[in-house]
Amino acid sequence: MRKISTYGKEMALGAIVVILVFLLYVGLPPAIMIMGLVMFGAIFLFTRNRGGLAMGAAGKKTVARKPEFLTFDDIGGQDQPKRELTEALDFLVHRDKIQKLGIRPLKGILLTGPPGTGKTLLAKAAAQYTHSAFIAASGSEFVEMYVGVGAGRIRDLFKEARQQAVKLKRNSAIIFIDEIDGIGGKRDGGQQREYDQTLNQLLTEMDGVQGDESVRVLLIAATNRKELLDSALMRPGRFDRQIQVDLPDKSAREHILKLHARNKPIAEGVSLGKVADETFGFSGAQLESVMNEAAIYAMRDESDAITAANLSQAIDKVMMGERMDRETTREERERVAIHELGHAIVAENLRPKSVAQVSLTPRGQALGYVRHHPQQDHYLYTLAVLEEQIMIALGGAVAEEIFYGGRSTGSRGDFEQATNIVRTMIESGMSELGIIHPQALTQQQWSEENGKILNELTDRTRELLGKHKQSFSQLLDHLIREETLSGKQLRDILQERAA
Numbered sequence: 001m002r003k004i005s006t007y008g009k010e011m012a013l014g015a016i017v018v019i020l021v022f023l024l025y026v027g028l029p030p031a032i033m034i035m036g037l038v039m040f041g042a043i044f045l046f047t048r049n050r051g052g053l054a055m056g057a058a059g060k061k062t063v064a065r066k067p068e069f070l071t072f073d074d075i076g077g078q079d080q081p082k083r084e085l086t087e088a089l090d091f092l093v094h095r096d097k098i099q100k101l102g103i104r105p106l107k108g109i110l111l112t113g114p115p116g117t118g119k120t121l122l123a124k125a126a127a128q129y130t131h132s133a134f135i136a137a138s139g140s141e142f143v144e145m146y147v148g149v150g151a152g153r154i155r156d157l158f159k160e161a162r163q164q165a166v167k168l169k170r171n172s173a174i175i176f177i178d179e180i181d182g183i184g185g186k187r188d189g190g191q192q193r194e195y196d197q198t199l200n201q202l203l204t205e206m207d208g209v210q211g212d213e214s215v216r217v218l219l220i221a222a223t224n225r226k227e228l229l230d231s232a233l234m235r236p237g238r239f240d241r242q243i244q245v246d247l248p249d250k251s252a253r254e255h256i257l258k259l260h261a262r263n264k265p266i267a268e269g270v271s272l273g274k275v276a277d278e279t280f281g282f283s284g285a286q287l288e289s290v291m292n293e294a295a296i297y298a299m300r301d302e303s304d305a306i307t308a309a310n311l312s313q314a315i316d317k318v319m320m321g322e323r324m325d326r327e328t329t330r331e332e333r334e335r336v337a338i339h340e341l342g343h344a345i346v347a348e349n350l351r352p353k354s355v356a357q358v359s360l361t362p363r364g365q366a367l368g369y370v371r372h373h374p375q376q377d378h379y380l381y382t383l384a385v386l387e388e389q390i391m392i393a394l395g396g397a398v399a400e401e402i403f404y405g406g407r408s409t410g411s412r413g414d415f416e417q418a419t420n421i422v423r424t425m426i427e428s429g430m431s432e433l434g435i436i437h438p439q440a441l442t443q444q445q446w447s448e449e450n451g452k453i454l455n456e457l458t459d460r461t462r463e464l465l466g467k468h469k470q471s472f473s474q475l476l477d478h479l480i481r482e483e484t485l486s487g488k489q490l491r492d493i494l495q496e497r498a499a
Contacts, residue, residue: 070124076259076284077252078118081245085109085122088241092130092172092218106240107206108219110180112226113245116285119222122245123176126220133165133173139182142198150183150198158205158217165215172216180221184233199230206238247283250276256284260291267305275311278356278373282318290314312357316371320363328367335400336360336368337479338472339410342399343370343392344490345468345475346461350388358485367410383430386421390454391461393418398461402469418457422450471497 072082091098091106098105111119120136127134137157142150161173177183183198206219221239223229233239248256254276261272279287291306293314298306317323328336337360344358347370356371363369381389397411422431429435431449441449474493479485 071128072125075118075121076256077248081243084243089126089130108239109241110239111222111243111245115224116283117245118284119245123220127174133168133170135161136176139179142183151201154201161217162215175219177221181223181225181228184229186230253279256287260288264295265305267307270308286318289318293317324362337476338399338403339396340368340370341475342395346395347392355487360483386425390418390421390457394458394461422453
């Protein structure tokens with residue numbers, strides 16, 4: 001290699017000398033010659049570095065990482081995905097049984113679901129369960145601008161998995177590719193040559209996993225957007241199991257909170273079940289963040305244990321963002337308070353005991369907020385429930401209209417939420433339009449039906465808040481003074497006024 005490299009340099013030097021002599025012979029000015037040589041040298045160095053980068057990228061090795069000791073028992077909730085995954089992994093563990101029944105070994109398992117639900121943790125636990133070598137990578141690691149680099153990395157990935165299994169004296173290896181939609185997306189027939197080559201190589205490697213190999217390789221992949229994956233990747237024989245990893249329900253949330261509370265001191269009387277009630281829609285990662293942020297708040301308070309107040313602050317931070325130090329005028333604070341009380345009063349009337357807290361503390365982009373907690377998890381919604389959600393969203397703007405005669409820009413997000421719910425109603429056949437394909441509607445029909453539904457629900461919201469107009473004064477004084485109003489305090493004042 002050194003002789004070839006030296007020879008190439010000598011050839012390049014000789015070519016430069018010949019070019020210089022020729023240019024002097026034709027009478028080219030020395031200044032132009034010098035500029036040309038500088039440009040030639042710059043181009044030569046740039047292309048040389050680009051070549052080195054390409055070779056470095058192609059030669060990049062995937063490093064096998066031994067996962068930390070993690071079992072399925074260490075993963076909170078997700079009982080159904082764990083059962084499905086364990087059943088699929090038994091094909092690696094009990095080889096004699098699958099051979100006796102003539103079962104083809106699984107080649108791939110696809111984990112799908114929202115971010116933060118534990119897909120990566122399930123893959124790590126799978127490696128421990130099967131006692132396999134484990135290699136993890138991300139789909140973005142295989143996307144390169146140089147043709148052939150991504151495909152080469154795929155080949156190296158499977159080769160390295162087998163080598164690591166042999167080195168560790170194990171008969172199986174698990175490859176985990178996170179965000180596989182980075183390389184496994186649908187092909188559109190364009191000129192994405194490098195992208196297509198990488199995906200084709202992945203398909204080839206999956207097809208090449210034979211049952212009689214001494215080291216059996218199982219590919220586990222994860223994605224948040226299953227609908228974007230190429231059909232060739234999704235067919236049987238490639239990803240034989242597709243496991244949905246959803247957001248945890250109430251019991252699963254409590255289990256996850258208890259797991260993350262094992263190494264944290266919790267004050268007496270703190271109910272993690274109540275925290276689970278107030279964190280509907282939170283992922284496992286968000287619940288872990290709640291416990292971590294609660295511990296940070298306890299440290300700031302110089303407390304020896306995490307209190308209920310710390311957990312409440314942590315929920316607000318994870319849900320809305322960090323507290324902001326924004327200076328607002330007295331008028332703005334009163335308008336924000338009226339707005340948030342409008343949301344809270346409507347919610348409390350339509351769904352008793354659903355309000356957890358009303359706050360004037362600025363967080364993220366919000367100058368104030370109402371934190372709700374559902375009495376039970378919902379996955380299907382009726383027309384009545386959707387109308388209630390729209391009325392709660394409209395409550396803030398309607399309250400401003402009652403007390404100030406007009407709205408503010410603070411209602412923008414509420415209106416967006418309301419119109420999205422109206423779209424869901426129309427697409428679900430719950431409007432007066434009946435069952436109709438959304439694309440069959442013109443823009444004018446959408447606008448008319450949207451306005452009709454929102455105007456009717458706005459009138460109902462205005463009527464409801466008008467009955468509680470006298471309660472606003474006492475609630476406003478408390479909220480302006482304390483900046484927060486608990487759900488219990490809200491209900492007590494509303495009941496007192498009603499009596």
